[in-house]
Amino acid sequence: MLERLRRDLTDLMLIPGLSGYEDRVRDHIAARLSALGLDSRADRLGNLIVTIEGDPKAPSVMVFAHMDQLGFIVRKIDDDGLIRVERMGGVPERALASQAVLCCVGEGRDVPGIIMNKAHHATTPDEKYQVVRAPDLLIDTGHGSKAAVEAAGIRIGTPIVYRPNVLPLAGNRIAGTSIDDRAGCAVLVELAGKLAKRKSGPTVHLVWSVLEEFNLRGAVVAAQNLNPDIAIQIDLMLASDTPDLADRGDMQLGKGPGISLYSFHGRGTLNGVIPHPSAVKLMEDAAARAGLNLQRSAQVGVLTDLSYVQLLGEGVVSIDVGFPMRHSHSSLEVCDLADLAGLATLLDTALGRIDKTFPLTR
Numbered sequence: 001m002l003e004r005l006r007r008d009l010t011d012l013m014l015i016p017g018l019s020g021y022e023d024r025v026r027d028h029i030a031a032r033l034s035a036l037g038l039d040s041r042a043d044r045l046g047n048l049i050v051t052i053e054g055d056p057k058a059p060s061v062m063v064f065a066h067m068d069q070l071g072f073i074v075r076k077i078d079d080d081g082l083i084r085v086e087r088m089g090g091v092p093e094r095a096l097a098s099q100a101v102l103c104c105v106g107e108g109r110d111v112p113g114i115i116m117n118k119a120h121h122a123t124t125p126d127e128k129y130q131v132v133r134a135p136d137l138l139i140d141t142g143h144g145s146k147a148a149v150e151a152a153g154i155r156i157g158t159p160i161v162y163r164p165n166v167l168p169l170a171g172n173r174i175a176g177t178s179i180d181d182r183a184g185c186a187v188l189v190e191l192a193g194k195l196a197k198r199k200s201g202p203t204v205h206l207v208w209s210v211l212e213e214f215n216l217r218g219a220v221v222a223a224q225n226l227n228p229d230i231a232i233q234i235d236l237m238l239a240s241d242t243p244d245l246a247d248r249g250d251m252q253l254g255k256g257p258g259i260s261l262y263s264f265h266g267r268g269t270l271n272g273v274i275p276h277p278s279a280v281k282l283m284e285d286a287a288a289r290a291g292l293n294l295q296r297s298a299q300v301g302v303l304t305d306l307s308y309v310q311l312l313g314e315g316v317v318s319i320d321v322g323f324p325m326r327h328s329h330s331s332l333e334v335c336d337l338a339d340l341a342g343l344a345t346l347l348d349t350a351l352g353r354i355d356k357t358f359p360l361t362r
Helices: 002-013 023-035 146-151 179-195 218-226 277-290 337-351
Strands: 048-052 061-066 071-077 083-088 100-103 111-115 159-162 166-168 173-176 204-209 230-238 258-264 295-300 317-325 333-336
Touching (some): 002 023, 002 173, 002 179, 002 337, 023 179, 061 179, 061 218, 071 146, 179 230, 179 337, 204 218, 258 277, 277 317
Parallel strands (some): 061 204, 230 317, 258 295
Antiparallel strands (some): 048 204, 071 159, 100 111, 173 333, 258 317
16 A cells, blocks of 8 residues: 555655646546546546445545645746746745746646745845745746747646656655645545555545635535535644644654644634534544554644535534644645555545444434
8 A cells, every 4th residue: 555655745746736727636636536436526626526325325425635735826937037936835935946847838838937046145144044034036037038938838827836846765655746736646545545445434525625725625526416415634733743843733754644622713714614523522532443543643833625515404423534644734744644544544444434323313
C-alpha cells in the first residue's frame, strides 16, 4: 500500500490544479478509477463522484477530499512583461519571494516563472526584515514584454500555481507541492480500490471535490445531490511536533491518522465542525479494531468544506479525518506515507462497521 500511495501522491502533486481549474487532476483520477474497474462521473461544478451501492437500509456515506490547490490569478501584465497577481486561497506572503511558479495556459504549454525578490545587494536594512505584500508581487517569465507574455498564452485570469515539485525525504516521508490535499485524494483512490472488492456495507459515495481553497463550497454541490446521512472529510491536520507549533497540540508525523474534535476558523468566518458523537465513536472503534494509533486534533484557524456540508437537509453526521502535515500552504509541504496508509485502513474499517443500527441522532 505504501508504494501505491507514494506513486499516486507523486503523480497527483505533479499535476497543476488551481481552484476552479481542477480538470487535469480530475481526468487523472478518473483514469485511475477506471483502471480499478470503477465508473466515475462529474457534476456541473467539476466534482468527481463514484458511487458504490450497498445496503439500502444502512445510512449512506459521503467520503470526500478536495482536488484543488491554492495559488494566484493574473491581474495585470505590465508593458515590461512582469506579471501582477491576486492570491487564490491562503497563500502565505512570508513564503513567496523567489519561489518558482507555473503559469497554466494548457497542458504541454505551461509557462514557468519566478516570483521576484529584490537583489540582496540593493536591499536596505529595513527592507531585509519586511515581507512583500501580495498586491506588490511581480512574476518574471523571462519574456521581457507584454506582447511576448501574451503570445505565450498568458492573459488576465490565467491561473498560476507553485511549480509542481516532489522531494522524497528519509524513510516514508515526502515533501511536495499541494500535499494539501492531493494526499487526501490519493487516500481516497486507495479506499476506492478496497471498496471495489468488498462483499457488503453501506452505500458509499466517494467525492473528489473542487473549489475548497477558493470558497469551501464545491463539496456542497455534490452533497446536495447525493444527500448522504454521514459525511467524512479527508484533509491535513496540523502537525505540532516542531518547535514552532509545539504548543498547538499533540499531532505527530508518523504516529498515525487523526480525527478532529474541534475546528473553528476564527478569522471572520464563523464556522467550523464539532463532530457528531456517533462518528467519533465509529472512528475510535475502527482504530481499535485495526490496531491503529488514532491521534486527536482541536484547532482554531482551521476550516474545511465539511463545515458547510454538515448543515444540509436535516443535518449530516459529520467528522473530519486526516493525516499530520508540516508547513501547510507552503510550496513544499511534508507528510508521512505511513500515516496515509493508516488513514486508508481506518476508513475502510470504519465503513465496514456502518449498518442499519448506526445512530444518526445525538
